[in-house]
Structures are given as C-alpha cells and as structure tokens.
Amino acid sequence: MEVFKVISERRSIRKYRKEPIPEEILERILEAGRLAPSAGNRQPWYFVVVKDEGIKGKLVDACRGQKFVGEAGVVIAFLGDPNASRWYRQDPFIAASFMTLEAYEEGLGVCWIGAFDEDKVKQILNVPENLSVVILLTIGFPDEKPPPRPRKPREEIFFLDVYGKRYPFKA
Numbered sequence: 274m275e276v277f278k279v280i281s282e283r284r285s286i287r288k289y290r291k292e293p294i295p296e297e298i299l300e301r302i303l304e305a306g307r308l309a310p311s312a313g314n315r316q317p318w319y320f321v322v323v324k325d326e327g328i329k330g331k332l333v334d335a336c337r338g339q340k341f342v343g344e345a346g347v348v349i350a351f352l353g354d355p356n357a358s359r360w361y362r363q364d365p366f367i368a369a370s371f372m373t374l375e376a377y378e379e380g381l382g383v384c385w386i387g388a389f390d391e392d393k394v395k396q397i398l399n400v401p402e403n404l405s406v407v408i409l410l411t412i413g414f415p416d417e418k419p420p421p422r423p424r425k426p427r428e429e430i431f432f433l434d435v436y437g438k439r440y441p442f443k444a
C-alpha cells in the first residue's frame with residue numbers, strides 16, 4: 274500500500290476481534306520498529322511483546338483501567354535506556370510509529386497507550402530499574418471502524434521561511 278494511504282486511513286483502534294495475530298505478521302511489525310532511525314543509531318530501546326493473557330489482564334489496571342488493553346492480540350511495551358542516549362524517549366516513539374504503520378498495512382489496528390502507571394508496568398513486566406517505559410501499543414484485528422478524528426487546519430500550523438508567514442498551499 275502507498276505510505277500516504279496508510280497514514281491517512283489509519284485510526285486508533287480500541288476494539289479487537291478475538292483472532293490471534295499470525296506470527297509472521299507480528300514479526301514483520303517488530304522488524305519495522307527495529308529498522309526505525311534513532312539518534313546516532315544508538316537504538317536505546319527494548320521491546321516487551323506481551324502475549325500472555327494473564328499479563329495483559331494485569332496491564333489493564335496499570336493502564337488506568339483501559340479495558341481494551343486486555344483484549345488486544347498483543348501489547349508491546351517500549352522501553353528506553355537513559356544511559357544509552359538522551360533521546361531514549363523519542364527514539365522508541367519513532368519505532369512505535371513505524372510499527373503502527375506496518376500494522377495498518379497488515380490489516381491490524383493499533384492504539385497508543387500513554388496513560389499508564391510506569392511503576393506498575395515495570396513491576397508486571399519485570400523491567401530493570403535503569404530502564405524507562407515510554408509508551409505501550411495495543412495491536413489486534415480491528416472490530417470497529419472509527420471516523421477520522423479532527424486535525425488542526427494546515428493554515429494554523431505550517432509557515433513558510435519564518436514563523437507566522439502562512440505557507441501558500443496550492444492544492
């Protein structure tokens with residue numbers, strides 16, 4: 274699929290079919306994250322791929338009671354290593370973006386989870402003290418087709434050459 278089509282059609286998915294994600298597809302999604310760019314190519318990241326139903330269930334509470342976290346095919350926790358790079362938060366986000374787009378390409382839906390209790394997630398997933406949990410993704414086959422959420426108009430956010438000078442969009 275064309276990248277722009279994926280970007281423009283993707284939506285956050287919070288309702289999933291009870292259908293396991295084929296391993297081959299999941300591994301392509303993980304690979305999309307592994308290939309993402311990072312500052313100085315330091316790759317200050319680790320990824321915990323949660324498939325176990327019991328552990329997913331525990332994550333619901335750690336994610337402020339967001340029930341669909343327990344219903345996704347997999348949940349991926351993105352860990353950043355502050356000792357490896359000062360971009361330890363941003364770089365895993367780039368990997369998460371790449372995985373999100375690849376997941377859509379594969380017919381899967383994703384939701385980013387930023388509302389979580391880091392200490393609880395670290396304890397549940399046995400994450401070492403020196404690493405940070407920066408974001409989680411829920412991934413599964415979509416069981417909903419949400420409409421697009423609004424975005425700011427482009428006139429409000431794009432400038433030409435200097436801040437405040439409107440970008441002269443042609444199309």
Ligand SMILES: Cc1cc2nc3c(=O)[nH]c(=O)nc-3n(C[C@H](O)[C@H](O)[C@H](O)COP(=O)(O)O)c2cc1C
Pocket residue numbers: 283284285286287339384385386387388389408421422
């Ligand atoms: C950093 C980040 C954290 C988010 N955290 C949550 C979350 O905890 N729970 C949730 O339901 N959605 C979460 N979202 C999804 C956003 O609500 C969603 O991306 C936004 O409303 C735009 O909708 P769209 O993704 O369908 O275009 C998060 C998104 C981002 C980028």
